[in-house]
Amino acid sequence: KAGVTQTPRYLIKTRGQQVTLSCSPISGHRSVSWYQQTPGQGLQFLFEYFSETQRNKGNFPGRFSGRQFSNSRSEMNVSTLELGDSALYLCASSSNSGGETQYFGPGTRLLVL
């Protein structure tokens, strides 16, 4: 089975711009979670989608949003980028939304200048 894929792998943006990241889960997985990883804060939960519905949300500002499509692919969007948004953005998929093992993609490295 193919693993979780994320595109793009690397991205450079400037402050004030917006960005959209994409995640394709493992085939058959219906839950997609997004995490932000920085050296200082580690991995922090952004949100989780299951069957096109946001089920959980972390403590991030409203500039961070996401959605999930009927084929379980997910996108996250960050508007009005700030320097502090520079991070590795990881998505993880699981078969259900009940605590099954989450499998991570390789991440998208975002640099905000």
Added chain:
Amino acid sequence: EDQVTQSPEALRLQEGESSSLNCSYTVSGLRGLFWYRQDPGKGPEFLFTLYSAGEEKEKERLKATLTKKESFLHITAPKPEDSATYLCAALTGANSKLTFGKGITLSVRP
């Protein structure tokens, strides 16, 4: 607020020198404790899930154990290829939110 703490932050071992990595947690209603390995520039790779105190799981040179307050990842006779950052995460509540520790960076010298 759920908290997961890993110690030490970094660990340097000689090849063959066994050791343990600690993950302590303060959460309400632990549903599972996960261990992941992360190599530089890559996403976390799943290692183990532990669901109840007393449970143990093994894979090659790694063994994970769980108590009511902490989990240990024991590394027996490590090799340089075991060098990576090891992350633990607690699953709580009726959802898929994982609370991660900040990780332990392990370096194994030949």
